[in-house]
Amino acid sequence: MSVFNSVIGQDHAVAELKSASADSGMTHAWLITGPPGSGRSTLAMAFAQSLVCPTGGCGQCSDCRNVISGTHSDVEHIIPEGINYAIDDAVALIERSALSPTRSPWHVFVIEDVDRFRVDAASTLLKSLEEPPVATVWILCAPTVEDVFDTIRSRCRHISLVTPELKDVVNQLSSKYGVEPQIANWAARVAQGHIGRARALATSQEVRDRRKAVVDVPFRLHSVAMCFELASRIVEMANADADALALPLDQSDESDIRMAYGDGSQGKGLAATNRQMKSALKDLEKRAKTRHRRLLNDQYDRILLDLTAVYRDVLVIQTGSAVELINAELFDSITELATRTSPSVTLSQIDSITQARDQLLANVSAQLVFESLLVALFQPLLSKVGETG
Ligand SMILES: [Zn+2]
Numbered sequence: 001m002s003v004f005n006s007v008i009g010q011d012h013a014v015a016e017l018k019s020a021s022a023d024s025g026m027t028h029a030w031l032i033t034g035p036p037g038s039g040r041s042t043l044a045m046a047f048a049q050s051l052v053c054p055t056g057g058c059g060q061c062s063d064c065r066n067v068i069s070g071t072h073s074d075v076e077h078i079i080p081e082g083i084n085y086a087i088d089d090a091v092a093l094i095e096r097s098a099l100s101p102t103r104s105p106w107h108v109f110v111i112e113d114v115d116r117f118r119v120d121a122a123s124t125l126l127k128s129l130e131e132p133p134v135a136t137v138w139i140l141c142a143p144t145v146e147d148v149f150d151t152i153r154s155r156c157r158h159i160s161l162v163t164p165e166l167k168d169v170v171n172q173l174s175s176k177y178g179v180e181p182q183i184a185n186w187a188a189r190v191a192q193g194h195i196g197r198a199r200a201l202a203t204s205q206e207v208r209d210r211r212k213a214v215v216d217v218p219f220r221l222h223s224v225a226m227c228f229e230l231a232s233r234i235v236e237m238a239n240a241d242a243d244a245l246a247l248p249l250d251q252s253d254e255s256d257i258r259m260a261y262g263d264g265s266q267g268k269g270l271a272a273t274n275r276q277m278k279s280a281l282k283d284l285e286k287r288a289k290t291r292h293r294r295l296l297n298d299q300y301d302r303i304l305l306d307l308t309a310v311y312r313d314v315l316v317i318q319t320g321s322a323v324e325l326i327n328a329e330l331f332d333s334i335t336e337l338a339t340r341t342s343p344s345v346t347l348s349q350i351d352s353i354t355q356a357r358d359q360l361l362a363n364v365s366a367q368l369v370f371e372s373l374l375v376a377l378f379q380p381l382l383s384k385v386g387e388t389g
Contacts, residue, residue, distance in 0.1 A: 001058060001059050001060060002050075002056075002057055002058070002059065003045075003046040003049040003050060003053075003057035003058070003059045003064060004017075004018065004043075004046050004050070004057065005059075006039075006042055006046060006059075007039050007042055007043045007046055008039060008164050008168050008169065008172045008195050009039075009162070009164030009165055009168035009169070010034075010038070010039060010043060010161050010162070010164070013032075013043060013159045013160070013161055014043070016159060017030075017043070017046075017047045017050070017159065018050070020157075026106075026137070027137075027157040028129075028132040028136060028137055028138065029129045029132065029137075029138045029140070029155050029156040029157065030047070030137070030138065030139045030140065030156055030157050030158075030159060031114070031140045031141075031142065031145070031148065031152075031153055031156035031157070031158045031159070032044050032047075032139065032140070032141050032142075032159045032160075032161065033141070033142050033143065033144050033145050033147075033148075033158070033159070033160050033161065034143070034160065034161025034162070034163075035143065035144075035161070035163050035193070036143065036194060036298075036301065037163075037191070037192075037193060037194025037195055037196055037197055038161040038162065038163055038164060038193065038194075038195070039161065039164070039195055040141045040143075040161060041110075041112060041141060043159075043161065044110045044112075044139045044141050045067060045068065045077065045110060047139055048067055048075045048077075048108045048110050048139060049063070049064045049067045049068070049075075051104070051105070051106045051108055051137060052067060052072060052074055052075055052101075052103075052104035052105075052106060052108065063103075063104065069252065069253055069256045070253065070287065071256055071257065071260060073101075073102045073103060074101040074102055074103060074104040074106065074107050074108060075104075075108045075109075075110070076096065076108070076109050076110070077110045077112075078093065078109060078110065078111045078112065079112045079113070079290055079291070079294060080112065080113050080116050081290050084116045084117070084118050084121075085116055085117045085118060085121045086118060086121055087118070087120045087121045087124055089121060090117070090120075090121035090122070090124035090125045091124055093109065093111075093125065093128075094124060094125065094127065094128050096109075097109060097128050097132070097133060097136045097138075098133050098136075100133075100135055101135050105135065106135055106136070106137045107133070107135050107136050107137070108136075108137045108139065109136070109137070109138050109139065110139045110141070111138065111139070111140050111141065112141050113141065113142065114140040114141060114142045114148055114152065115142040115143065115147035115148055117149070117152070119149070122149045122151065122152055123151070125152065126151055126152060126155065129152065129155040129156070130155060138156075140152070140156060145158060145160070163192075163193035164193050164195060165193075166185075166188050166189065166193075169184075169187075169188035169191070169193065169195060169198050170184045170185055170188045172195070172199075173187060173188065173198060173199065173202045177199065177202065177203055179202040179203065183202055184202055186201075186329075187199075187201040187202035188202075189324075189326060189328075190211070190306075190309070190326055190327065192305070192309065192326065194302075194305075197302060206244075207241070210237050210240075210241060211306060213233070213237065214234065214237070214303050214306045214307065215306050215307070215309070215310050215327055215330060216333075217230050217234070217307065217374070218307065218310050218311065218314075218337060218377060219330075219333045219336075219337060221374060221377060221378040221381060223378075224375060224378065226378075227371065227374035227375045227377075227378050228371055228374075230370075230374055231367060231370035231371040231373075231374050232367065234303055234370050235366050235367050235370060237299075237303075238296060238299035238300055238303060238366070239296065239299075241295075241299045242292060242295040242296040242298075242299050243292075245295050246288065246291060246292045246295055250284075250288045250291075253284055253287075253288070254281065254284060257277065257280050257281055257284060258277070260280075261273055261274075261276060261277035261280065263277060297360065300357075300360050300366060301357065301360075304353050304356060304357050304360075307353055307377075308350055308353050308354075309326040309327060310327055310330070310334065311346050311349050311350050311353070312326065312350065313325045313326055313327050313330070313334045314334055314337050314338045314341070314346050315343055315346045315347070315350075317334055317335055317338040318338045318341075318342065318343045318346060319343055340381060341380050341381070345380045348380070349376070349377050349380065352373055352376040352377060353373065353377075355373075356369050356370070356372075356373040
């Protein structure tokens with residue numbers, strides 16, 4: 001068993017990281033890039049596990065498990081709390097990176113969304129990347145290499161992930177989760193290379209129902225009132241999905257902490273231990289909040305991706321392209337919608353979806369973003385009705 005088994009369709013990247021951790025000339029700064037769902041974080045965390053595990057990443061020992069639950073003293077998994085990393089965040093990171101590891105050969109920092117470093121924060125981090133403390137390893141993650149400041153990426157060894165191939169995702173779904181071939185194929189296709197999404201779709205009827213509700217939206221835009229109603233519904237569903245994903249993670253984190261501090265035990269020094277446990281639980285609450293916001297943003301992203309896929313299919317029909325539809329099961333509705341607009345209208349609708357994504361990233365209220373998006377998607381249909389009627 002190896003922690004790298006959970007990384008799908010990235011043989012090249014895994015081989016490079018494996019040989020690096022076996023190397024004596026270890027690289028201190030890594031940059032892992034890859035599209036959403038390609039397993040960027042999974043790979044970064046597996047690499048961190050392999051660096052602190054006595055057997056190179058078994059996935060079973062307490063070191064490996066503590067990395068994943070966020071309780072390993074030598075591994076920090078950093079996720080931006082706001083939209084950007086501020087200079088204070090970078091300064092705190094640098095200070096902690098100077099500390100020696102307590103129980104492993106390496107002190108590892110996995111930093112998500114390194115593209116969200118502001119320029120002053122980035123130049124602070126740069127100092128440590130240029131002259132890293134001997135036992136410190138930085139593992140930076142970003143969607144693409146272009147998103148990262150030149151000065152940072154030029155100090156890092158770059159590992160680039162690809163969108164996993166359909167067959168790799170299908171294989172994983174059937175071998176690891178025993179999903180039937182037909183559902184595995186469908187889930188892999190509509191998830192468009194996003195492994196976590198494919199898994200959720202393949203294994204949960206509820207998730208499939210919610211996706212159906214989203215991809216039906218373009219066919220249900222009959223009035224502005226309907227746009228508002230569907231926008232509310234979308235925001236509710238995204239929240240429900242994020243809650244469902246967060247709950248088991250929150251619960252297992254809490255029980256890990258309670259166990260680590262021997263909750264319920266008796267004896268000397270109990271008051272001090274209790275205080276430490278309370279403070280650890282408070283930290284956890286903060287982390288859980290950040291994680292929830294992140295999960296919610298992922299849900300919005302996913303909804304926009306599903307909507308984009310529908311309009312992409314409409315465009316395929318309108319232009320007579322000989323490529324497969326992502327939503328083949330919606331062929332009739334897609335064909336009907338294709339006759340009501342033109343390719344240029346469809347392109348502008350896809351553009352509206354991209355703009356909605358930017359607005360969400362800029363922290364505009366999700367309700368407002370989806371309301372104006374659905375109205376923008378509905379508008380061309382309205383003028384068509386006006387022209388013909
Ligand atoms: Zn291990």
